[in-house]
Amino acid sequence: MSEVPDSRHPVPSSGEGPGAGRVGSVPPAGAPSRRRLLVGGLGALAAAGLGWGGGGRGGHAESIRFLTIGTGTTGGTYFPIGGILANAISNPPGSPGCDRGGSCGIPGVIAVAQTTSGAVENIEALRAARYETGLVQADIGFLAYKGKGPYAGKPPFTELRALANLYSETVHLVVRGDSPIKTVNDLKGRRVALGEKGSGTLPTALLILQAHDLSEKTVQPFYLNPGTAGDRLASGQLDAFFIIGGYPLPAVADVAARLPVRLISIIDARLPRLSPGLPLFTETTIGGDGAYVGVPETKTLGVGAQWLTTTALPDELAYGIVKALWHPNTRRLLVAGHPRGDSIRKEAALTGLAVPLHPGAARYYREQGFDVTLATSG
Secondary structure, rough: OOOOOOOOOOOOOHHHOOOOOOOOOOOOOOOOOOOOOOOOOOOOHHHHHHHHOOOOOOOOOHHHHHEEEEEOOOOOOOOHHHHHHHHHHHHOOOOOOOOOOHOOOOEEEEEEOOOOOOOOOOOOHHOOOOOOOOOOOOOOHHHHHHHHHHHOOOOOOOEEEEEEEEEEEEEEEEOOOOOOOHHHHHOOOEEEOOOOOOOOHHHHHHHHHHHHHOOOOEEEOOOOOHHHHHHHOOOOOOEEEEEEOOOOOOHHHHHHOOOOEEOOOOOOOOOOOOHOOOOOOOOEEEOOOOOOOOOEEEEEEEEEEEEEEEEOHHHHHHHHHHHHHHHHHHHHHHHHHHHHHHHHHHHHHHOOOOOEOOOOHHHHHHHHOOOOOOOOOO
């Protein structure tokens, strides 16, 4: 994604608007996205050979279904994980079968991992039916479903449904190693990147500030994507930045490789004031096991990263998505493709779901012996 031109004011990311660069069921010919996207595995070749954009040869285009996964910025975890998921569930016509070492995805499906600003934008894209699925922080999904928090004043998004809980995301508050900032309270008057508009990081960062009697008015706020925030921290143009994601995050790892950095603990005496505004968050740690160069273990808050959709997704397609997600071949792709991939396990698929389980997904989990009673209730 391109650098934000005027970081002191919220601006759209490189697609120049929430809907820019989006991929529908069949992208229009001759109008490539200005945002980065990943087409699942063989899907890229199939799209070229079978008529991406409706101009297919031999009538094959009618048998293809495009499915979009809203992810996040390239400096976070959603985008690379989303790319692996897109690859796993894609199975375009003509590709070798799973039993022959080919795709174990859904026959006829080409999935696309679309970059976005993050969880909040993904929710709005689902609400507007621009995307079929999206990766979302559990608390953001819950608040959207209930019409609370940042969604107060909007109708509750009661059509929101879950496919799976994936992995734990953690709150990172990053400062330079030589920074005088030791606690959240020390952010007062400082230059702080709170996250991009449309990200799940921004509303969470604002709640953390509020719990410490701070706000956008008592810090110097910047609204940056993680990569740009890391660059500006390294160059001395920024004092701190927030980012939420499954560690190790590319943006944090990159800046930690360039200069000494520290993570500020979110667990302090103000935690009781913070908890009501952050449902589904739990205390956790960002490991000192080499997650980031020279950064020790840090206490923080964690929340589930969840794969969400809506009631508009056909039951059979939802069933096929979760069946492909939990196929042993997908497990191998996840473990090999991203450090957080090993955390994505079927036994935790229903843990802490923010919204009711999609009926098609529920059928799969029942067949696998899961009790879905609580997961399917509103």
